[in-house]
Structures are given as C-alpha cells and as structure tokens.
Amino acid sequence: MSGGEVPGVATDAAFTSLDGVPLRMTLETLDPDFARADADHDAGGHADADFDPAVLDALAADDYRFKVWGGDWCGDCQRQLPAFGAALAAAGVPADRIEDFSVTKGPDGKEGEAVDEYGIELIPTVVVETADGEEVARFVEEEDVSIAEYLARQLADVEVSA
Numbered sequence: 077m078s079g080g081e082v083p084g085v086a087t088d089a090a091f092t093s094l095d096g097v098p099l100r101m102t103l104e105t106l107d108p109d110f111a112r113a114d115a116d117h118d119a120g121g122h123a124d125a126d127f128d129p130a131v132l133d134a135l136a137a138d139d140y141r142f143k144v145w146g147g148d149w150c151g152d153c154q155r156q157l158p159a160f161g162a163a164l165a166a167a168g169v170p171a172d173r174i175e176d177f178s179v180t181k182g183p184d185g186k187e188g189e190a191v192d193e194y195g196i197e198l199i200p201t202v203v204v205e206t207a208d209g210e211e212v213a214r215f216v217e218e219e220d221v222s223i224a225e226y227l228a229r230q231l232a233d234v235e236v237s238a
Contacts, residue, residue, distance in 0.1 A: 103146050103176040105153045108162035127166050127224065134228035135167040139207045142169065144176045145188065146200040153200045156223055160202065163224035202227060 104110055142164065146153035164174060179188040179199050186196055194203060197216075202223055204213040213230035215223045 102178045103144065103153070103157065104148045105146055105150075105157040106144060106161040106174075106176050108158050108165060110154070110158040110161075127163055128228075130232075131163065131224050131228040132167040134231045135163060135169060135224060137231065140169075140173065140212070140231070141205045141207065141209075142174045143190070143194070143203040143205065144174065144200065145179050145186075145191065145194070145196045145202075146176070147179045147181075149181075150179075150199050152217060156218075157200055160200075160223040163222070204231065 144157070144160070146157055148154070177189045177191070177196075179186045179191060179196065181187070186199065188196075190196070194201070199217065200215070200223065201217070202215040203211055204227055205211050212234045213227050215226050219226045221229075
C-alpha cells in the first residue's frame with residue numbers, strides 16, 4: 077500500500093467490496109486524507125489522531141453498518157468527517173458497511189438521498205445500524221467528543237443493555 081491509502085475508505089473512486097460488488101463513496105470529507113483549504117483541524121478532527129482501542133473495538137463490533145450524511149461544502153463535515161473516516165479504517169470496518177450520502181442545501185432544509193426517510197436535518201449525521209437494519213446509535217452535527225468516540229459510547233450502552 078502506498079502512502080496515503082487507507083484500507084476500506086475511498087472517495088469519488090470505484091473500489092470493490094469484500095463480496096466483489098463495486099462501490100463508490102461520494103463524500104470527499106469522509107476520506108481520512110481530506111484537508112481543508114485552511115488546514116484547520118482541531119484535536120478531535122485530525123485524520124492522524126491516535127485512537128482509543130476501546131473506540132475502535134466498538135466500531136468494529138457486530139457487523140454494524142454506518143450511514144453518513146454530509147456535504148463537502150459543510151464546515152462541520154470538513155472538520156469532523158476525516159477523523160471519522162480514519163477511525164473506521166483503523167477499526168477495520170469494511171467499505172461495504174459504510175454508506176455515504178451527499179447532502180445539499182435546499183429551500184426547505186437539507187436535501188439528498190434518504191434525508192426524509194432518516195429525518196436528517198443537520199450534518200454531519202451518522203446512523204449506526206445492525207445488519208438487520210435496526211438503528212442502534214446516531215451522531216448529529218456536534219458533540220463534545222469526536223464522532224467515533226460518541227458513537228462508541230452509544231454502542232457500549234447497546235452491548236451492555238442487550
């Protein structure tokens with residue numbers, strides 16, 4: 077693997093899932109190597125961050141599916157999604173378990189695939205589902221910790237209460 081490549085994460089390029097199905101990711105900000113023009117990454121948003129092994133274990137557990145809504149034009153997405161993409165890659169989450177949805181600003185709010193179905197009003201939004209499609213965790217726009225850590229905390233609660 078050459079410099080900058082991260083297994084399981086690609087943007088705007090076709091690649092093949094584990095079962096041989098061609099996939100395409102559309103959010104450049106989900107790429108761990110995405111760099112904002114002003115290079116303004118905070119402590120929770122830099123793609124080269126060290127990840128807590130417990131966070132990576134939680135993301136990798138139970139064949140979770142990650143649905144990510146964002147916009148490459150969105151400052152919150154630019155700041156947070158590269159680190160989340162890096163965390164998913166570091167956790168070894170296969171690309172075929174990550175779906176990304178590009179969102180645009182419309183006259184009545186956010187517009188894009190599955191926005192209405194999932195009630196997406198703010199971005200980034202990440203929904204974590206089981207293999208059966210049951211939603212078990214959701215991150216919306218901003219929290220006091222990274223997307224990966226926030227979701228890991230929610231998933232730990234699911235595992236304890238299950």
